[in-house]
Amino acid sequence: MDNVRIDKWLWAARFFKTRxxxxxxxxxxxxxxxxDRIKPARVVRVGDKLTIDNGSxxxxxxxxxxxDKRGGAPVARGLYDETEAxxxxxxxxxxxxxxYREPASTIKGRPTKRDRRQLGRASE
Known part of the structure; x- marks a missing residue:
């Protein structure tokens, strides 16, 4: 199993929920x-150093x-070593x-009239 696409490996290593x-x-x-930027069909090899930003x-x-198979978390964790940095x-x-929590993280959906008033008071 030497030829595995990078997108498939990332999915198997559980960095992303779907392929x-x-x-x-x-x-x-x-x-x-x-x-360097790569394409999804790039073959991943042992020893490759990847920088991955999955959003969070x-x-x-x-x-x-x-x-190329998605297993449990302990199996996925064995596919890579994370650097100390x-x-x-x-x-x-x-x-x-x-x-430092994000101020907007508590607001769900469109703010109500009451929410808008409170936001206006907070900015004064």
Missing amino acids: SLATDAVDTGRVKLGG DAWEVIVVDIS SIVKRENDAQARKI
């Missing part, structure tokens, strides 16, 4: 190999194993999200 999301991420440049987190990983950065980002 089409993985393909879109590669197409839009949110997945890079050694800092940014990962920097080194490919350890190849798989990436681990530290993700922990810092998570801590920052806990301390």
